[in-house]
Amino acid sequence: MATAELVLGLLSAGPAHGYDVKRGHDSWFPDSRPLAFGQVYTTLGRLERDELVEVVDRASEGGPERTVYALTAKGRERLARWLAEPIEPAPGGVDEMVRKVVATIRTGEDASAYLARQRAIYLHRIRELKSAEAGGDSSSWLVRDYVALHLDADLRWLDRALDRITEQKETNR
Incomplete structure (x- = not known):
């Protein structure tokens, strides 16, 4: 699964924190396996390292700190390339x-x-x-x-x- 690209897609609507990304994924794919919080934050960390997203806010609002992420121009380009690429049919693997x-x-x-x-x-x-x-x-x-x-x-x-x-x-x- 292209988790990184899906996270970029979820952030394309605007800045969000990890919980919103997870909730967005699970609403996009209601009959699929939910996205794990750990996977969300690991993916956001990699995307930030690769300069595809950036931190735009850190707020606590009386609770735990929530880091808000936004797409960078480089992230938008990567998302656009991913969305434009057709998928090869899966090899004749046996499930x-x-x-x-x-x-x-x-x-x-x-x-x-x-x-x-x-x-x-x-x-x-x-x-x-x-x-x-x-x-x-x-x-x-x-x-x-x-x-x-x-x-x-x-x-x-x-x-x-x-x-x-x-x-x-x-x-x-």
């Missing part, structure tokens, strides 16, 4: 689900049962995404659509895997 299916087959376990359990979990997650309240802006729906469509593609793969396993069992009889 954990595929590894588990192969391991289940190779160890003689019941792959059909595993596939059925996995399918149920994916269907449940798709239903959750589709029934999520329409809060937030349109970008949160873009994220949900992306996740749901990827889950749907995985479901199609699960169905195809089950068909192939069933065919193989019938051939071996």
Whole structure:
């Protein structure tokens, strides 16, 4: 994940402290893993070191000190370059689900049962995404659509895997 560039994007609206950056990220990606505070502050520190952000204020307001960061011109340039670059498709890597299916087959376990359990979990997650309240802006729906469509593609793969396993069992009889 391009955490540094996302932080630059979050700061493009104006100066903010780490808590606002974290909260902004989590609202942009409501169905993703929340951004850890430690990761936010580590990233802000690196961005400041690389002169992509600068400290514009340090305020305590009766509580702990909050450092406010703003984009520099160099940071805006980096963000613009990142936003303009297309992403290469991921290499044909194999994710954990595929590894588990192969391991289940190779160890003689019941792959059909595993596939059925996995399918149920994916269907449940798709239903959750589709029934999520329409809060937030349109970008949160873009994220949900992306996740749901990827889950749907995985479901199609699960169905195809089950068909192939069933065919193989019938051939071996």
